Amino acid sequence: MLDLKAFQKITYGVYLVSSRCGDILSGCVVNTLTQVTTSPAQVTIAINKQNYTTEIIRKSGRFTAVVLSQSAMMELIGRFGFHCSRDTEKFESFRTRVDESGVPFVCEQASARFSCKVVSSMDAGTHIIFLGEVEAAEVLDSTGPMSYAYYHQIKNGITPPRASVYQPEPAKGYRCRICGYVLDSDTVPDDFVCPICGRGKEHLEKITG
Known part of the structure; x- marks a missing residue:
């Protein structure tokens, strides 16, 4: 027996992951960002293989993950979650900063950011799991982080077909x-x-x- 509704009981968040390779900027929405160790500080993210951001992370070996706050607008999630960085300039409409390694990240409507160096990756079928060593982290806003349940129940959001939890x-x-x-x-x-x-x-x- 495999009851797919059981997976809906797992807690997720809503995150923006960005990367840069030369002049190419890319970013997307993910719902799986997990701290796995404290010393060294390491996190994992899971991104669909078809996402352009996956390709840029592989080439650059870096990513920055931003925890979206509950105040994040659907326009922001829609831009990064339902458009491709190949043909859409995702960052231009929002307030951004560049981290210590030159990777841009959205610094508004966000609770925290983590800038990471990829130390390993694993093929997980439809997705790639990247293990990143956190080289910089900071709190951006005191607003509480957005959970996936909040995104669905309060924001009336939908799950992108390429998301790891799509059903x-x-x-x-x-x-x-x-x-x-x-x-x-x-x-x-x-x-x-x-x-x-x-x-x-x-x-x-x-x-x-």
Whole structure:
């Protein structure tokens, strides 16, 4: 027996992971950031192999993880979680800083940041798990961190298809082909704008079956 609902009882957070290789900047949303040791200070992250950020981390050997606060706006999560860094400048609309190794990170709507050097990685099927040694860390805001439950229940957020905890669910209405947002309605207004990725009605498809 494998009850997938059991996995929903595991506690997760919402994090922005960024990296840099030369002039190439990349970032994405992940929900798995875990401290594994204190001395040395080490954390792990899990990122889908298809994410462009995974490629940049592999090339640079570095990443910076930011813990999003409960005040984080859906615009920020939508930009980093449902767009690709290959064709989207994700950082330009938000207040950012550069860490000690030149990696940019979003410093607003965030509780803390961890700048890491990759010391090892593991192939986990659809994802790569990176073990990073924390070289710098700081508290950015006193606001509490956003949990995945808060993101879903309070922010009404959805899970990106490439997330490690993604589970497809039956739905009706219209689905955004870009981010997976479901509009539970029989009709779509002409001025519809997806609340997650900001795209228009032309990117919706009717859900059948």
